[in-house]
Amino acid sequence: MLGYIWQYVYTSFLRYWLKWLIRQATGRCELQRICSGYKPGATRTAKTEYSLRSSKNKVLRGALETSKDQLEPCVDQILKEKSVKPQKDPLFRGSLLTCLFQITGYSSLFVSVEDVRKEVFDSENQEHEAMLLKLWDLLMPDVKLESRITKQWGDIGFQGDDPKTDFRGMGMLGLINLVFFSESYTEEARQVLSHANHPTLGYSYAIVGINLTEMAYSLMKSGALKPHFYNTVLGAPKLQDFHQLYCYLAYEFDKFWVSEEPESIMHFNQYREKFHNIVKTHLQDPDVSLALTVSKN
Template structure:
């Protein structure tokens, strides 16, 4: 109760009083002070995002929910509203613009990823079918499929004779991730597939891969991946960045799994959660960038 009262008083009274005092002492608004003291990346973007979100100005609050095309206009609006002398603070507009691109870009990235996730695998869609067959060819170059529906799919870790049923949870996002890893890190993908076929502690490569897609998606959705992207991209993150993060998860999970040496695949959920907690801990570092 005491903590709640303090948070309320700080957010609605003390914070604004302190900002007013600092404005008169330094001659700079809070946004300028953040750009001065915070280094590029997550430190600055998070602080700018917090300041805008908790501003009393509706115009500043709206700046965290804009599109890429609106960024320059909002930078100009903020400069005007906060009466910033850009001749004395020449770096401010550039720094603020980068932060707004990162903040709006993260929201757009989630929207783009969500659009792919919502797209169901359709066996009547020629493009979907071609991508699935390409995945097989990349992972199993020396073995041809006997038919489209076959138990051979189990060789790369699908559950049944037709992989389309395994994509229900993550839709085309699951296939897009698997295919990106196989296209861009072909040797690594084949090596991890061979690891997954270990006779004692192996796992279902494709199913685990789709499970890791869900993990990456949830981290993106709840904002845990913000620091990673704010540090990795000085501007607008693209969906390839999400695929790259997925590749990191696949590679690290394989190492984690064999280091832990589970008694059985039946304990997968337990070890998945442990791995998930490790990743969240890494992402709690504001300086973090996770990549192969």
């Protein structure tokens, strides 16, 4: 209760006067101090986001909702509102613009991710079918698929004879992630599949992949992935950046699973949660970068 009261008092009264006093002493507004005091990345962008969101100024708060093509004039308006003269602080405008591209880009990326997730796999859609067959060819290049509906799908970790039923939760997002990993990191994807098909330590490759897509989606939705994207993308992140994150999760989960040596797949939820917590712990590091790195022989 006391913590809540202090937070209210700070945000409502003390923060404003503290900012005013520091500006009088330094000649710089809070945004200037943030942009000059921190290197590009999660800490600088997160502090900028908090400063804008906490501002009583409508222009500053509105910057968080500004469309990509209006960000430059928005930054110019902020400079005007805060009486910042570009010639006295020539780096500020570019730094603030980068932060805003990252902040608004994250929100836009989630909208794109959600749109793909809502797209239902349609077996009548030739593009959907071609992508599914491409997944098979990438993972099983030496084995011909006997027919579209077959038990062979179980060899790459689907539950039944027709994989379309497994995409219900994550829609096309689950399939696109599986194909992206298999196409971008073919050797690694096949290695992961071989581990998944281990007679005692195995797991359902495709089903777990879709499950990891759900993990990435939930982390994105909660905002937990902001530090990762703010550190790895100098600007607005794109769908490809989300797919790259999935590749990291797929590869790292396999390493985690093999090292843990679970008794059986029946304990999957327990180990999934443990892995999820590991990822969330990594994301609390302001310098985090969940980038897939593979050793090349």
